[in-house]
Amino acid sequence: MKAAIITIGDEILIGQIVDSNSGYIAKSLDKIGVEITEMISISDNKQHILDTFSKLQNTVDLVIITGGLGPTKDDITKKTFCDYFNDELVVDDQVLEHVTQLIEGFYKRAITQINKDQALVPSKCIILHNKVGTAPGMWMKKENTVFISLPGVPYEMKYLIENEVIPKVVQEYKRPYIIHKTILTYGLGESLIAERIEDWENNLPEFIKLAYLPSPGRVRLRLSARGINKEILVKTIAENVISLTKIIGDIIVGFDDSETIEVVLARLLSQQNKTISTAESCTGGKIAQLLTSVSGASKYFKGSVVSYTTDVKINVLGLAAELIMEHSVVSEAVARQMAVNVKSLMKTDYAIATTGNAGPTKEDGNAKVGTVFIALATPNEVIVTEYDFGQPREKVIDRTVIKSLELLQKEILKNV
Incomplete structure (x- = not known):
C-alpha cells in the first residue's frame, strides 16, 4: 500500500515555518505498513493543488493533505476539493454544533459567520471529527485513490491521524508488515563501517534493506524488513542483528532511535x-x-x-x-x-x-x-x-x- 503526503502553504515554501507534519504522518503510516512514495510542499494556489491531485491520482492508494482548512480567505482546500470531486459545500450540523460549543463554551465569545463557515464541507466527503479544533478532516475517494485533508495545526493534525485516520486505514486496507531495527554506532565513519560489514550486507535476504544514516560523530544503521509474515520478519531481523554485533560490536552503543548516546x-x-x-x-x-x-x-x-x-x-x-x-x-x-x-x-x-x-x-x-x-x-x-x-x-x-x-x-x- 502506497501513500503520498502534501503540505499546503506559502509559509512553508518561503521558509517561514518548518514542515514537521509530514514527518509525523510518515512515521504513523509506516508503523501500519503503508509505504510513503512522495512528500510534496505546494503553494496556496488552486490550480497548483488540482494539478498535484491529478498527478497523484491512481498512482498511490492514499493522498494525505495538511493545511488550507482555516477560516480565512487564503484557506482554499475545501473549495478545491469541491472542484476536483465535482461537489459542493454544505453545512454539516454535527460540525456546526461542535464549533459553536468550542467558540461559545470554551472561548466564551459569540460565534461569528467566519466560525460557522468551518462547518461547510463537501457533500460527498466522510467527516473526520476534530475534537481539538474547529476544522474537520475530510476523507474522499476518487477511482483508486483516497484523498484525506487535515488541518495544518500540528496538534489538530496529530489528533486526527491518531484517532481518525489510522484506525480507518487499518479497518479498510490490507497492509504488509514493515519492521525496522536501528543500530546506533559511534566512533567510525560511514565508509569505514561499510567496508567492515560488506560481506554481511551482501548476504542480507532480499526482503531486508540496510540504510546508513550518518550524522556528526555517529552512524545509525537501519534494517527494514517488509512482508506478510510478521514472525519471520522479526526473527530474521534479530538473527542478522546478532551476526552484525559480532562484526562491529566495538562501536555499537545502542539500538533503536531512542538509544542515543545520552540515553x-x-x-x-x-x-x-x-x-x-x-x-x-x-x-x-x-x-x-x-x-x-x-x-x-x-x-x-x-x-x-x-x-x-x-x-x-x-x-x-x-x-x-x-x-x-x-x-x-x-x-x-x-x-x-x-x-x-x-x-x-x-x-x-x-x-x-x-x-x-x-x-x-x-x-x-x-x-x-x-x-x-x-x-x-x-x-x-x-x-x-x-x-x-x-x-x-x-x-x-x-x-x-x-x-x-x-x-x-x-x-x-x-x-x-
Whole structure:
C-alpha cells in the first residue's frame, strides 16, 4: 500500500515555518505498513493543488493533505476539493454544533459567520471529527485513490491521524508488515563501517534493506524488513542483528532511535551510581544540554560551568592566570585543569572539559581553527586528547560534543 503526503502553504515554501507534519504522518503510516512514495510542499494556489491531485491520482492508494482548512480567505482546500470531486459545500450540523460549543463554551465569545463557515464541507466527503479544533478532516475517494485533508495545526493534525485516520486505514486496507531495527554506532565513519560489514550486507535476504544514516560523530544503521509474515520478519531481523554485533560490536552503543548516546550514558551512570559534571568553553554548554535532555538526569548530572571566556576560567573555575599565559587558553594543560577543577567543584565521579577554537577566527590564543582539547577526569586519572575537527564552526562544535560523550562512554564501560 502506497501513500503520498502534501503540505499546503506559502509559509512553508518561503521558509517561514518548518514542515514537521509530514514527518509525523510518515512515521504513523509506516508503523501500519503503508509505504510513503512522495512528500510534496505546494503553494496556496488552486490550480497548483488540482494539478498535484491529478498527478497523484491512481498512482498511490492514499493522498494525505495538511493545511488550507482555516477560516480565512487564503484557506482554499475545501473549495478545491469541491472542484476536483465535482461537489459542493454544505453545512454539516454535527460540525456546526461542535464549533459553536468550542467558540461559545470554551472561548466564551459569540460565534461569528467566519466560525460557522468551518462547518461547510463537501457533500460527498466522510467527516473526520476534530475534537481539538474547529476544522474537520475530510476523507474522499476518487477511482483508486483516497484523498484525506487535515488541518495544518500540528496538534489538530496529530489528533486526527491518531484517532481518525489510522484506525480507518487499518479497518479498510490490507497492509504488509514493515519492521525496522536501528543500530546506533559511534566512533567510525560511514565508509569505514561499510567496508567492515560488506560481506554481511551482501548476504542480507532480499526482503531486508540496510540504510546508513550518518550524522556528526555517529552512524545509525537501519534494517527494514517488509512482508506478510510478521514472525519471520522479526526473527530474521534479530538473527542478522546478532551476526552484525559480532562484526562491529566495538562501536555499537545502542539500538533503536531512542538509544542515543545520552540515553546510553544515562543508563550506565545510573546503574553504576556515578555522577558527571562539565566545564565547557568551545561547546558552550551543549554537552550539558544533551546530558540533561534525558528524564531523570538529576540523578547523575550535577552541573556545568560554561567558561567561554578566559576570565571565567580564572574567576569561576579557579585556573591560574599564569597557566593560561604559559600554555594558551587552547591547550592540553588548560583542558586538564578545567576538568580537574570542575570535578572538585561539583564533587562528581567524572568530569568533561572542552577548550578549542571553533572558528571562524582564532580569537584567544593562536590555535589553528578546528583545534580542540577534550579532557576527561575519571575517578583514577585525567585523560586529555587533542583533535583537529577542521571547519566549519558548527561541525567543530558538534563533533566535539559527540566525541566527548563517546570518550566518557568508553571509560565507563571499562568498569562494567
